[in-house]
Amino acid sequence: MSKKKTKVKVELTRRDFLTVAGAALGSIAAAQFLTTGPLSPFSQLKQSQLEGVPETGHGAATGKYHWGMVINLDTCIGCEYCLRSCSAINDVDADKPWNIVVEEKSSTGSIFYFSRPCLHCQNAPCVEVCPVKATYHREDGLVVMDYDRCIGCRYCMVACPYDARKFNWEIRNDENPYVPTYGTPEVERRPRGVVEKCTFCIHRIDAALRSGLVPGEDPSANPACVNICPVGARVFGNLNDPESTISKVLEANPTIRLREELGAEPSVYYIPPKEGL
Amino acid sequence: MATVTEARKPFSYSPGFLAWMALIGILLIIGLITAVRVFSQGLTLTNMYNNVPWGLWITIDLSAIALGAGAFTLSAIVYLFGLKRFQPIVRLAVYVGFIGYTCALLTLVMDIGRPDRFWHPWVYWNVHSVLWEITWCITIYLTIMVMEFLPVITEHKFFDRMPWTRTFANALHKAAPFFALLGLGISLLHQSSLGATYGIVKSRPIWFKPSMPIMFILSAVAVGPALTMSLAIIIEWVTGKRVIAHDILRMIARFSGYALLVYGYIKFWDLAAVTYYGRTPSVDLALFTLNQQTPYNFAFWVGEILIGIVIPVILFLSPRFNRNPALLVLGGLLAVIGVVVNRWNVTVSGLFVPLAYSPGTQYVLPPGRYFPNMVEWGIALGIIGYALLMLTLGIKFLPLFGDKEHS
Numbered sequence: 121m122s123k124k125k126t127k128v129k130v131e132l133t134r135r136d137f138l139t140v141a142g143a144a145l146g147s148i149a150a151a152q153f154l155t156t157g158p159l160s161p162f163s164q165l166k167q168s169q170l171e172g173v174p175e176t177g178h179g180a181a182t183g184k185y186h187w188g189m190v191i192n193l194d195t196c197i198g199c200e201y202c203l204r205s206c207s208a209i210n211d212v213d214a215d216k217p218w219n220i221v222v223e224e225k226s227s228t229g230s231i232f233y234f235s236r237p238c239l240h241c242q243n244a245p246c247v248e249v250c251p252v253k254a255t256y257h258r259e260d261g262l263v264v265m266d267y268d269r270c271i272g273c274r275y276c277m278v279a280c281p282y283d284a285r286k287f288n289w290e291i292r293n294d295e296n297p298y299v300p301t302y303g304t305p306e307v308e309r310r311p312r313g314v315v316e317k318c319t320f321c322i323h324r325i326d327a328a329l330r331s332g333l334v335p336g337e338d339p340s341a342n343p344a345c346v347n348i349c350p351v352g353a354r355v356f357g358n359l360n361d362p363e364s365t366i367s368k369v370l371e372a373n374p375t376i377r378l379r380e381e382l383g384a385e386p387s388v389y390y391i392p393p394k395e396g397l
Numbered sequence: 398m399a400t401v402t403e404a405r406k407p408f409s410y411s412p413g414f415l416a417w418m419a420l421i422g423i424l425l426i427i428g429l430i431t432a433v434r435v436f437s438q439g440l441t442l443t444n445m446y447n448n449v450p451w452g453l454w455i456t457i458d459l460s461a462i463a464l465g466a467g468a469f470t471l472s473a474i475v476y477l478f479g480l481k482r483f484q485p486i487v488r489l490a491v492y493v494g495f496i497g498y499t500c501a502l503l504t505l506v507m508d509i510g511r512p513d514r515f516w517h518p519w520v521y522w523n524v525h526s527v528l529w530e531i532t533w534c535i536t537i538y539l540t541i542m543v544m545e546f547l548p549v550i551t552e553h554k555f556f557d558r559m560p561w562t563r564t565f566a567n568a569l570h571k572a573a574p575f576f577a578l579l580g581l582g583i584s585l586l587h588q589s590s591l592g593a594t595y596g597i598v599k600s601r602p603i604w605f606k607p608s609m610p611i612m613f614i615l616s617a618v619a620v621g622p623a624l625t626m627s628l629a630i631i632i633e634w635v636t637g638k639r640v641i642a643h644d645i646l647r648m649i650a651r652f653s654g655y656a657l658l659v660y661g662y663i664k665f666w667d668l669a670a671v672t673y674y675g676r677t678p679s680v681d682l683a684l685f686t687l688n689q690q691t692p693y694n695f696a697f698w699v700g701e702i703l704i705g706i707v708i709p710v711i712l713f714l715s716p717r718f719n720r721n722p723a724l725l726v727l728g729g730l731l732a733v734i735g736v737v738v739n740r741w742n743v744t745v746s747g748l749f750v751p752l753a754y755s756p757g758t759q760y761v762l763p764p765g766r767y768f769p770n771m772v773e774w775g776i777a778l779g780i781i782g783y784a785l786l787m788l789t790l791g792i793k794f795l796p797l798f799g800d801k802e803h804s
Binding site: 216225226232234245249252253269270271274277280282283286287288289290291312314315397 | 438439440441445446447448450451508509510511514515517518521522523525526527528529532575594597598599600601747748752754755756757758759760762
């Protein structure tokens with residue numbers, strides 16, 4: 121019968137105690153050594169990174185620049201040129217565009233057009249969940265991918281609140297319908313098995329900065345979607361500079377951000393249509 | 398050193414055994430062929446797509462790890478809480494745990510887009526990621542289980558010629574309480590972090606709640622030992638030898654029963670909070686959409702609650718039923734089904750509900766559509782074949798039920 125209780129006698133001798141205490145202290149010392157010592161992967165990080173500033177909070181953009189975008193839902197005509205140019209320049213699979221453009225209805229029944237690149241959140245859920253830091257914040261606040269490091273676990277896609285991430289399910293050999301009408305590819309296709317997303321055309325930003333141009337003010341330094349927009353519904357620039365065009369647009373207009381309640385702090389702002397949302 | 402191995406009969410290849418091995422062989426061949434196809438052509442062969450990027454394989458990972466929880470629970474009971482009478486089942490529990498964890502790792506390697514980079518989490522750390530923590534914990538815990546189990550392997554006749562292995566094994570065995578302590582800590586961490594994997598995702602209203610990690614660990618602690626108990630009885634049926642005293646198995650069943658009650662209690666309040674006291678429009682809408690698209694309510698009430706909790710609790714706790722080994726096995730298997738259904742429900746429920754981020758009212762992503770296809774089932778069969786093979790080989794060749802430390 122199992123009802124009979126066994127008497128459990130716990131004897132803790134001094135020797136046992138010392139063994140356990142020694143093991144505990146040893147583990148603590150080993151952990152301390154491994155995390156702060158020269159073997160630690162943290163040892164190569166800068167102090168600001170060690171303090172966790174770049175990964176969380178508003179301060180992901182720690183440098184001189186914080187690239188952001190304003191999308192004017194009032195002027196957007198829904199021509200999809202941003203989607204097409206983006207897909208051509210970044211050689212994106214036409215079925216899984218980085219930029220989406222959709223017809224939308226406001227609560228008052230008026231029609232407007234809603235488009236969405238990656239929002240480059242300053243408190244990005246995708247950056248937080250990536251097990252290998254394959255997606256991370258640059259100093260200029262951009263959320264970028266390291267395609268050589270991504271293991272393809274797709275947790276970032278699950279965590280992204282804005283559906284901005286796409287996976288390469290197979291080797292790409294599709295024909296890009298937007299090339300060459302809307303531009304020619306400026307970056308390589310991504311390999312099979314990694315997650316990809318909008319980069320705000322970092323290749324253009326970085327090249328422009330090297331040659332002394334100012335992204336946001338100089339068209340050749342802008343993301344493809346901003347340049348091609350026929351009605352100027354997209355404004356790109358440095359949010360950290362109060363004199364930049366984007367800062368002035370933000371100051372002059374009421375803006376919203378998507379799913380603000382999540383606290384992801386997107387770098388993309390929307391000017392609502394005049395008829396209301 | 399009178400080892401049990403000496404007493405073991407040379408095994409016979411009975412027709413039943415050969416048929417069993419043939420079945421395992423077929424499962425393994427299906428799995429291998431599918432695996433080669435997936436490795437060469439990519440995950441496009443599966444039914445997963447960008448809106449539902451996780452599916453059956455993640456469910457298998459979660460279930461296998463939860464079902465392996467008997468290892469840490471029973472090790473802790475024996476070595477830390479000093480209930481030595483459970484000693485005879487620890488070896489089986491650790492072995493089952495080992496099989497569960499290796500199943501999970503094999504499936505994970507299939508599931509990630511770049512299997513060649515499986516080692517990245519160990520080199521490139523993101524200490525903020527629960528998935529990183531889980532990867533580390535699983536690796537460490539697998540090592541712990543190997544350490545716990547090595548002494549059993551060295552008892553095999555094969556190692557008679559190498560006495561040093563026995564010395565090493567003895568030293569390892571002396572450290573069993575330490576491994577049990579470490580295993581307990583690591584398991585408590587990652588079993589609950591698996592729930593946190595979903596619980597922290599604030600973009601998905603169904604998942605985003607603090608009860609997720611608690612429910613995961615409670616269900617694992619309840620069902621892991623129940624699976625070990627059921628397997629012990631099934632092994633007894635198959636081999637015809639009484640391997641573990643039935644009063645011990647009954648006590649494990651009762652432990653699982655009480656743990657399932659606690660799990661059910663937490664689940665009840667979780668349900669009450671999510672759908673009643675703490676209901677929010679987004680969760681309401683999400684659950685509504687889910688029930689329109691899938692038989693979610695049915696799967697929850699019948700699969701998780703009735704089959705997974707209520708019936709096993711009755712079978713495990715009622716003195717009328719828990720004296721009957723067949724009913725204990727039935728209870729164990731139902732509890733296992735309950736946990737698998739739960740992991741499936743958790744994984745796909747959050748993904749089926751479309752993200753709503755547009756500022757307007759009209760545009761909503763289409764609800765997810767997903768059911769595993771032949772390729773995904775093929776891998777699942779292969780994994781099951783692997784688990785059965787390991788179990789069979791273990792029963793045949795390893796002294797899983799030796800308790801020489803008592804003699």
